[in-house]
Amino acid sequence: MLRVQNASVFFPGRDGGVIHALDRASLEIDANSIVVALGASGCGKSTLLNAIAGFLPLSDGSITLDGQPVERPGADRGVVFQKDTLLPWKSVLDNVALGLDFAGLPLRERRDRAAELLRLVGLEGFAKSAPHELSGGMRQRVGIARALATDPKILLMDEPFGALDSLTREQMQELLIDVWARTGKRIFFITHSIEEALFLGTTVVVMSPRPGRIVARFDLDFVRRFAAERDVRAILSDPEFGDLHNRIRDLVHRPHHATVHRGETLQ
Numbered sequence: 001m002l003r004v005q006n007a008s009v010f011f012p013g014r015d016g017g018v019i020h021a022l023d024r025a026s027l028e029i030d031a032n033s034i035v036v037a038l039g040a041s042g043c044g045k046s047t048l049l050n051a052i053a054g055f056l057p058l059s060d061g062s063i064t065l066d067g068q069p070v071e072r073p074g075a076d077r078g079v080v081f082q083k084d085t086l087l088p089w090k091s092v093l094d095n096v097a098l099g100l101d102f103a104g105l106p107l108r109e110r111r112d113r114a115a116e117l118l119r120l121v122g123l124e125g126f127a128k129s130a131p132h133e134l135s136g137g138m139r140q141r142v143g144i145a146r147a148l149a150t151d152p153k154i155l156l157m158d159e160p161f162g163a164l165d166s167l168t169r170e171q172m173q174e175l176l177i178d179v180w181a182r183t184g185k186r187i188f189f190i191t192h193s194i195e196e197a198l199f200l201g202t203t204v205v206v207m208s209p210r211p212g213r214i215v216a217r218f219d220l221d222f223v224r225r226f227a228a229e230r231d232v233r234a235i236l237s238d239p240e241f242g243d244l245h246n247r248i249r250d251l252v253h254r255p256h257h258a259t260v261h262r263g264e265t266l267q
């Protein structure tokens with residue numbers, strides 16, 4: 001279990017004031033769940049992810065992963081960003097194996113494991129390619145494979161599909177659901193897209209800016225339905241999907257009119 005309790009992050013503002021980038025955020029990410037954070041620009045989504053990754057210290061509150069305090073980056077958390085961070089001079093296979101260089105595994109085992117992960121993300125034919133030979137969507141697949149290389153307990157994804165065209169984005173969402181269904185990894189995923197949040201999240205937390213707060217939480221099962229039935233049209237045309245879309249859109253645009261916690265519903 002990843003547990004974020006009353007986490008706050010303050011930054012010094014230019015005028016001598018304090019920016020409340022994250023204000024008393026609490027959430028839990030269980031095995032087999034995908035928690036999606038959704039909200040307008042500046043509501044603290046990346047701050048929350050960076051704190052979970054151990055890149056950023058909390059000003060207050062705590063984060064634990066399976067009971068251990070999160071204080072610095074570690075191999076138990078794999079991170080994927082919007083912009084890929086692949087090394088251009090290394091092959092696709094070696095980029096994936098990179099995370100294992102530090103694990104002390106023999107070269108042969110590193111390469112076998114990397115090849116297995118490239119199969120998982122549908123890139124088995126591209127092991128020897130250079131990153132620049134791949135499309136944006138393919139590079140993000142490599143990023144996902146690399147983040148999984150150390151067999152982390154959780155995958156942290158900061159708008160990983162935000163720069164992709166809409167068709168590629170849909171393919172990547174389905175790929176991520178496949179990876180999730182096969183590996184059972186828990187995932188923390190950030191997006192600006194309400195549709196993406198509803199489609200991917202087992203839980204969606206809606207955040208609002210200044211101060212960055214979690215203002216609503218929805219537990220959903222569209223993603224489990226997709227994993228079982230693979231019928232994206234049935235999900236998108238489900239009236240409940242449309243209804244939630246409208247309610248969340250209202251919340252994102254007028255976040256202060258309600259605070260909703262797990263188990264409660266918005267009227």
Ligand SMILES: Nc1ncnc2c1ncn2[C@@H]1O[C@H](COP(=O)(O)OP(=O)(O)OP(=O)(O)O)[C@@H](O)[C@H]1O
Pocket residue numbers: 011012019020021022039040041042043044045046047048212
């Ligand atoms: N290092 C920093 N120093 C000062 N202020 C910061 C710093 N990092 C973030 N902030 C501020 O904290 C707030 C939350 O930023 P954050 O990047 O977490 O938001 P976000 O929801 O991820 O936004 P976006 O969707 O645009 O990426 C913003 O007001 C931002 O300007």
